[in-house]
Amino acid sequence: MTVAHPPLLIVAHGSRDSRSAATVRALAEVVRAHSPGADVRVAFLDLSAPSVGTALSGLYAEGHRHVVAVPLLLGHAYHARVDLPALVDEVTGSLPRLSVTVADVLGPDPLLEDVALDRLAAAGADLDDPDLGVVLAAVGSSHDAANDVVARIARGWDGRRGARVAAAFASTARPDVPAAIARLRAHGARRFAVASWFFAPGLLPDRIAALAAESAPDAVLAAPLGTDPRVATVVLDRYADALTGAAASA
Structure with a gap:
């Protein structure tokens, strides 16, 4: 054929x-x-x-x-x-x-980054807010280069508008979500949002959401890229x- x-x-x-x-x-x-x-x-x-x-x-x-x-x-x-x-x-x-x-x-791809940022905005996060700390949450890997990509995206977002941004991982890699929120809080963040570097809902995004709720109960949670x-x-x-x-x- x-x-x-x-x-x-x-x-x-x-x-x-x-x-x-x-x-x-x-x-x-x-x-x-x-x-x-x-x-x-x-x-x-x-x-x-x-x-x-x-x-x-x-x-x-x-x-x-x-x-x-x-x-x-x-x-x-x-x-x-x-x-x-x-x-x-x-x-x-x-x-x-x-x-x-x-x-x-x-990934990484600028279009996917745009989707993740739009998901944040749709969830109610104000990225122009200088008091906002954003966690870019991804799965995590034993391969450091894969984690570095997520960290590089977070650095590219950090301060682009007003919010501070830090990467976090659901498994294997560090920092985890509580550590990332603590780091952002130490840099002055008073409100928090979690961006999803996942394609679909599932067990690991649910873990991210649960950890975020423990560390910052009012955190805004963005949907996956979907x-x-x-x-x-x-x-x-x-x-x-x-x-x-x-x-x-x-």
Whole structure:
């Protein structure tokens, strides 16, 4: 089967929380709406179905021999650097002539930063308030470079308008949310807001919210990036870049 444009497989982390997979599937609908005729599928690295292997095997059975996998990930941590490439190698090793091009991760990207800031404003945070402390909350990684990206975004936001900004992580990395709030309070913050560097609701964003409530009960909590059309735009940008790279190396 020969097609002009290979399927776009959105690969998300997966979660025991059903809201996460539902958000990913809803985002896929937005991507389809922004690229009529595109063959957009969804797969998960763990915990949700279908798995990457199942999705690729299904596409192969339909006759596809080239697939572009776009990781719905915000940094080059373990899942992007190790997990996904290993899964792809395992599947392609058993399916003759199947080629899978893995696109770059979505973050960091200025469009995604804009979405996160808009989510903050929509939640009621006044970013021009010099007494506001903003926590940019992300998952956290054992890979320091991935955490550094989040910290760099926070530094870029800090003082851009009026609010002070600090990064925090839900797991593995430091500082955690209470430590970030304490740091902001020490620098004069009297009111607090939490920006979400997550794509979807789930267990880790819930942990962030609970920790924020303990340290700053009146903190404003922003929603994840979710199904904003700008997220779909970045997905399609990564897909297009991957196709260009694949063509150049052919």
